[in-house]
Amino acid sequence: xxxxxxVYIETYGCxxxxxxxxxxxxxxxxxxxTRTNLLTHADVVLVxxxxxxxxxxxxxxxxxxxxxxxxxxxxxxxxxxxxxxxxRVRRNIMESEDFVDLLVGPDEYRKLPALIEAAKExxxxxxxxxxxxxxxDDIIPFRTEGLSAWIxxxxxxxxxCTFCVVPFTRGRERSRLQAKVLKEVEEVAxxxxxxxxxxxxxxxxxxDGAYDFPDLLAAVADVDQSLRIRFMTSHPQDMSDKLITxxxxxxxxxxYIHLPVQSGSDRILELMxxxxxxxxxxxxxxxIKEAIPGISxxxxxxxxxxxxxxxxxxQTLDLLKAVExxxxxxxxxxxxxxxxxxxxNDDVPEEVKSRRLSEVIDIQRNISLHRNKTMIGQTVGVLxxxxxxxxxxxFCGRTDTNKMVVFPKNGDAVGDFIEVRIERANxxxxxxxxxxxFHQPPAFITREN
Numbered sequence: 001x002x003x004x005x006x007v008y009i010e011t012y013g014c015x016x017x018x019x020x021x022x023x024x025x026x027x028x029x030x031x032x033x034t035r036t037n038l039l040t041h042a043d044v045v046l047v048x049x050x051x052x053x054x055x056x057x058x059x060x061x062x063x064x065x066x067x068x069x070x071x072x073x074x075x076x077x078x079x080x081x082x083x084x085x086x087x088r089v090r091r092n093i094m095e096s097e098d099f100v101d102l103l104v105g106p107d108e109y110r111k112l113p114a115l116i117e118a119a120k121e122x123x124x125x126x127x128x129x130x131x132x133x134x135x136x137d138d139i140i141p142f143r144t145e146g147l148s149a150w151i152x153x154x155x156x157x158x159x160x161c162t163f164c165v166v167p168f169t170r171g172r173e174r175s176r177l178q179a180k181v182l183k184e185v186e187e188v189a190x191x192x193x194x195x196x197x198x199x200x201x202x203x204x205x206x207x208d209g210a211y212d213f214p215d216l217l218a219a220v221a222d223v224d225q226s227l228r229i230r231f232m233t234s235h236p237q238d239m240s241d242k243l244i245t246x247x248x249x250x251x252x253x254x255x256y257i258h259l260p261v262q263s264g265s266d267r268i269l270e271l272m273x274x275x276x277x278x279x280x281x282x283x284x285x286x287x288i289k290e291a292i293p294g295i296s297x298x299x300x301x302x303x304x305x306x307x308x309x310x311x312x313x314x315q316t317l318d319l320l321k322a323v324e325x326x327x328x329x330x331x332x333x334x335x336x337x338x339x340x341x342x343x344x345n346d347d348v349p350e351e352v353k354s355r356r357l358s359e360v361i362d363i364q365r366n367i368s369l370h371r372n373k374t375m376i377g378q379t380v381g382v383l384x385x386x387x388x389x390x391x392x393x394x395f396c397g398r399t400d401t402n403k404m405v406v407f408p409k410n411g412d413a414v415g416d417f418i419e420v421r422i423e424r425a426n427x428x429x430x431x432x433x434x435x436x437x438f439h440q441p442p443a444f445i446t447r448e449n
Contacts, residue, residue, distance in 0.1 A: 007033045008042035012060055013050025015199050015232065016170075017083055019150040021048050022141035024082065024109050029142055031113035039070060044078045044116055046102075049085030051165050054334035057085055068099045078119045080104060080112075084169035088337065101125060106155070106170050107134040137180045140187070147385060147415055148195040149188040153181050153216065157201035159235060161262075162273045162340040163302065163333065166201050173202070178211045182219055189224035194383055194415055196220070198231040204238030214246040221250040228383065228400070232258045237275045239284055244291045255292060256402040259285075260300035264319030265312035268305050271344070278319055285323050296401030298327040301360050304353030305333045306344035313356050320363050326371055326401065328364045332357050365427045372403070372425035379435060380405065384416045405430045 007028050011021045024046065025035055036042055045067050050056040060081075067079050080102030081093055087105040101119040104112055108127035115125030135155060143149060156171040157164070181198075188196050198220065200206060206213035221229050229252055236259055247253050263269050266277045288295055301316065320328070332353040335346050380399045388394035388406050396406045397418070406429055407420045420432040 005033045005043060006036040006041050007044040007046065008036050008039050009046040009048060010063065011048045012056055013048075013052065013084070015150050015197065016152065016201070017048050017050060019141065019152045019199055020083065020106060020109070022143055022150070023136050023139050024048065024112065025142035026139050027109055027112055033113075035142070042070075042074075042077060044080065045070065046080045046082055049081060049083040051084035051088040051169055051336070053331060054336075057089070060085060064100070071099050076120075078102065078116055080116075080119075080125070082106075082109070084165065087169040088165055103127070109136070110134075133174060135174060135176050137176050140184075143188075143191075143193075145191070147193060147383065148197060149193045150199055151181065151184055151188070151196050152176070152199045153203060153213075154200040154206050158205070159202060159275070160273060160340070162271065162344070163305065163336065165336045165339055168338045170201065173205060175200075175206050175208045177208050178216050178219060181216060182223060185220050185223045185227070189227050192415075193227070194417075195228040195230060198229070200233070202233065202235040202238060203231050204234050204240070204243065212242075214240065214242040217243070217253065218246050218250065221253050225252055228252055228254055230254045230256065230402075234259050236261065236281050236284055239288075241287070244288055248292045254402065255294055255400045256296045256298075257288065258298045258300075259288075261319065261323075262300055262302050263305065263308075263312065264316035265308070266315075268308055268312050271306060271341075272302075273340070278315065282319070282322060294401070296326040296403065297323065298329070298402070299323070299325050301328055301330045302333050303330065303356040303360055304348040306335075306341055306346055306348070308333075308348055308356075313359075317359065317363055320360065320367065324367050324371060325364065326403070327368055328360070330357055330360050330364070369425070369427040372427065372430055375403070375422045375430055376425060377422065379419050379421045380430075380432075382407070382418050382420050384412055384414050384418060386414050399430075403430055404428065405432060407432050407434050410434045 009021055011017050047060060047063060049060050071077050071079055078101045079099055081100055082104045083106055086103040093100055093103060102115050102125040104115065104127050111127045115127060119125050154173060154175040156173045157166045158173045160167050185196055203213055206216055234257060261281055262272055262274060264278050269277065335342050382397040382399055382405045384395050384397040386396065388396045393408060394406050395409050395412065396404060398404055405420050412418050412434060418434050419436040421435050422430045422432040424431045
């Protein structure tokens with residue numbers, strides 16, 4: 001039987017949004033709400049949104065149409081839009097989506113229970129003002145049992161890349177106290193999670209007044225040697241020698257760095273306000289590879305930024321080939337209101353953006369295939385994540401370097417650390433045969449040899 005306190009939530013966008021959803025669920029639980037995974041059981045329907053790219057916003061707008069249909073058959077249901085999109089386009093949502101009852105920005109989640117009660121009385125709940133001081137440090141995120149935990153260490157961003165809305169939707173940088181982060185990591189380890197990922201728009205600039213990010217990363221790694229530690233995202237300008245040394249010094253800090261470059265053209269990088277040059281970036285990559293042998297690197301690439309020429313595009317392709325990333329997240333440029341780039345001339349035709357994007361993807365796919373094939377014959381440590389999507393007889397899991405591995409089931413279980421000998425590969429996945437099972441990750445399999 002349906003109760004009157006069920007909340008259903010969908011999350012779009014980055015890992016920061018996933019972490020925010022856990023905060024929202026904790027707030028709702030403390031207010032007496034129960035999470036449901038079935039829309040048809042929901043009295044409160046929430047969507048946690050992303051506003052970084054137009055494609056993400058369009059997907060969410062389409063999904064809101066489904067929620068509108070649900071509300072027509074459940075007129076007492078409350079529908080709310082949370083997160084960055086609520087902050088960025090609140091007026092448009094309230095004008096075009098009149099069935100939406102709540103708009104709540106990333107720093108106003110504490111107000112949700114009160115806003116819901118007001119909406120039940122027929123009002124509209126709007127709380128989108130940036131407080132710029134909220135860290136939710138006193139809230140224990142609502143986490144179901146699992147393998148990986150997202151741990152937010154800071155909020156906001158001070159970089160003001162000209163294409164990015166984050167400083168306008170999430171505010172300026174503010175870091176959580178190291179002691180608070182460590183307490184959360186200790187709880188994650190106690191509950192049996194196998195991985196923890198430290199999150200921030202730019203984790204490299206973490207500073208709580210006493211400790212910087214390398215200090216925090218080392219302290220987190222030392223909480224429990226059996227807990228794999230990941231982090232994202234890094235800004236190249238703030239990737240310090242101290243941080244590189246710290247990554248190399250702890251066997252349970254994963255051998256993987258996501259290091260967004262966005263473009264290989266110095267002219268475009270300057271227009272983006274990325275504060276580094278291609279040469280600076282390439283020198284940084286060389287330093288990382290020398291200090292951490294076998295490191296896996298991924299990146300973000302934007303094609304078709306304002307005024308991008310074929311020569312600018314070629315420089316990006318050249319950088320891809322020089323770095324040899326293991327993977328890349330690639331996007332066509334889409335102007336965002338309130339950013340500085342909004343006033344620039346979005347003069348690259350859509351078909352040119354698409355063609356350049358395809359060229360980036362094709363080159364990166366070949367590089368990924370080449371790098372994965374070099375793993376054939378090696379034995380790697382893998383955390384078993386669950387059944388393979390394509391075969392019930394196989395499991396899949398990730399290496400220390402964030403590579404997906406598929407292997408036959410052989411007495412292992414989800415959450416085990418195993419050794420797998422790689423036998424073949426494509427551009428996205430390694431395939432192998434299990435050699436040994438560990439219930440905790442011994443140090444000698446947390447780095448790939």
